[in-house]
Amino acid sequence: EAGVAQSPRYKIIEKRQSVAFWCNPISGHATLYWYQQILGQGPKLLIQFQNNGVVDDSQLPKDRFSAERLKGVDSTLKIQPAKLEDSAVYLCASSLGASGPLLLYEQYFGPGTRLTVT
Amino acid sequence: KNQVEQSPQSLIILEGKNCTLQCNYTVSPFSNLRWYKQDTGRGPVSLTIMTFSENTKSNGRYTATLDADTKQSSLHITASQLSDSASYICVVIRTNDYKLSFGAGTTVTVRA
Numbered sequence: 001e002a003g004v005a006q007s008p009r010y011k012i013i014e015k016r017q018s019v020a021f022w023c024n025p026i027s028g029h030a031t032l033y034w035y036q037q038i039l040g041q042g043p044k045l046l047i048q049f050q051n052n053g054v055v056d057d058s059q060l061p062k063d064r065f066s067a068e069r070l071k072g073v074d075s076t077l078k079i080q081p082a083k084l085e086d087s088a089v090y091l092c093a094s095s096l097g098a099s100g101p102l103l104l105y106e107q108y109f110g111p112g113t114r115l116t117v118t
Numbered sequence: 119k120n121q122v123e124q125s126p127q128s129l130i131i132l133e134g135k136n137c138t139l140q141c142n143y144t145v146s147p148f149s150n151l152r153w154y155k156q157d158t159g160r161g162p163v164s165l166t167i168m169t170f171s172e173n174t175k176s177n178g179r180y181t182a183t184l185d186a187d188t189k190q191s192s193l194h195i196t197a198s199q200l201s202d203s204a205s206y207i208c209v210v211i212r213t214n215d216y217k218l219s220f221g222a223g224t225t226v227t228v229r230a
Contacts, residue, residue, distance in 0.1 A: 004161070042122070042207055042220025043162070056217075091161050099216045107218070109161025 004110035025094030141208030
C-alpha cells in the first residue's frame with residue numbers, strides 16, 4: 001500500500017514570496033490533515049478536511065495560508081506572502097475517517113516538506 | 119488547556135543500553151494515548167496505541183506503559199540499536215472531538 005506522498009520535500013524562499021505544497025493521501029482515506037511542525041516542537045494542526053469539506057481550520061492563519069482539497073483526494077497548502085516564522089516542516093496526514101473505532105481514525109503521515117524562509 | 123509534556127528533551131545512550139522516556143498529560147476527556155517515532159526527515163510513525171483500560175503495550179523492543187489515574191505514560195526502549203535514533207512523540211487523543219494533542223518529543227541518539 002502506497003503511503004502519503006508530499007512534494008516538494010524541500011523549499012527555500014525569501015520572505016514575502018509565495019509557496020505551495022502538494023499532498024496525495026492514501027487511497028480511500030476520506031480525512032486529510034495539514035500540520036505545521038516547528039523545529040523542536042510537536043506538530044500543530046492547521047486544517048482538517050473530510051472529503052472536500054473543511055472540518056477544522058481554527059489554527060490556520062487565514063490572512064496568509066490557504067488550503068483546498070478539490071475532488072476530495074489531493075490537497076494543496078499555500079502560503080502567500082511567507083514570513084520568517086513560517087519556516088517549519090509541513091506534514092500531511094490522512095485517515096480512513098475522523099472518529100469511531102481507533103483504527104478508523106489512525107493517521108498516517110507523509111514525509112513532510114521542509115520550508116526555509118530567508 | 120490540554121497539554122502533553124515530555125521529558126527529557128533529549129538523551130544520548132550507548133548501543134545496547136536501555137532507556138525510558140516520560141510523558142505527562144492533562145488532556146481531557148481521554149480516549150487513547152499513542153507513541154510515535156519520527157526519524158529525521160520523515161513523518162511520525164505509530165509505535166503503540168493504548169486505551170484507558172490498558173496498562174502496557176509492547177511493539178518489539180518498545181514497551182509503553184500508561185497510568186490513566188496519574189495521567190502518565192512511559193516508553194521503554196530495550197537493547198537500543200543505532201536505528202532507534204529518532205524523535206519520540208507522545209500523542210493524546212480526546213474522546214469528544216478525536217483531536218490529537220502532541221508533545222514536543224524526546225530526541226534519542228544512540229551511539230556505537
